[in-house]
Amino acid sequence: MKDLSVIKETMSSIEIAELTGKMHKHVLEAIRVMEPSWEKVAGTKFRLGTYKDANQQDRPCYELTKTECLYVATKFNDEARAKLILRWEQLEKEKRNGNFQVPGSFKEALLLAAHQQEEIENQQKQIEANKPKVLFAEAVSTSQRSCLISELAKIISQNGVTIGQNRLFEWMRKNGFLCNKGASYNQPTQKAMELGLFEIKKTTITKSTGDIIVTTTSKVTGKGQIYFVNKFIGKESCHG
Incomplete structure (x- = not known):
């Protein structure tokens, strides 16, 4: 059972990218290229908004209606276009059949409550799963503490890439x-x-013989920690 209020009338460019298997920047590029012609004929611009990335930075994204989506999809290949059309068909079917049903018995009410609680818990788990990377970036960006490369390996592993x-x-x-x-x-x-x-x-050590030894230790700065973690979790290109 679904509530009509949760069925969206638009689809974000991020969802379009995930659905069609394209990079978000390429979807944005297609939208921007096609927007002038759309504005000339329809008299309106596409709705531009923002979202927060893993580092809590504002990034651009679009919210498109079904008609706008299918117009932009003419830039995609046949397979991607088919996926988008089928997804809209599914959303419309859910909207037609998704009227909220009032429980007819105490048992149905319990089942509905359990289902809603499960959805809430799943959403909370997803939020918690996304927290470590965000908290890590916030903590390091406000700290001047450098760390050893061995410590960095542990930090990267804690952020989902074992090394x-x-x-x-x-x-x-x-x-x-x-x-x-x-x-x-x-x-x-x-x-x-x-x-x-x-x-x-650099550390200076004086031996019992009077000889002086200077040891050199490489430490990763706070900026470096964010840089390398982002490399390994895929926020930047990671070669090798």
Whole structure:
């Protein structure tokens, strides 16, 4: 049983991208290219709004009616267009058959309440599942604390991509963030330092013989932690 009030009259460009298997930026591009012709004939612009990404940054998205969706879909291939048409047909069927039904008995009332509670719990679980990445970015952005690469590996794993210290070192060397040979082995490259991803900590140790040893430790800055976590959870292109 569905309440008519929850059946939407529009579809967002994000939903269109997920439904058709396209990247959201490509859907946005198609909409923007086709909007002038639509405005000329229909006399209205497409409804432009925003949504929050994982880092709580505002990003653009559109809300389109069925007619607007099918107009934009003429830019898509046959398969994507078919998926969009079938989805709208499904939504309209739900709307036709989705009138809220008043429970006819105490048993039906209990079943309806249980179903609604399950939907609420599922929504809450999804919200909780999305929290770690957002909280991580907020916490690090307000902190100046740097961490060791071994700690970064644990942070990345906590955000959904399992990786150990050795594999992370190897990935960083392969992708040009750490030097891969010579006296500077496993130290940040010039590129990584210029991006502000690392800082170098030098420690002086005086041995019993009087000899002085200087050790160098590479630490990942707060900015670097956000950068690498975003790399591994797919918010930026992650090579290697």
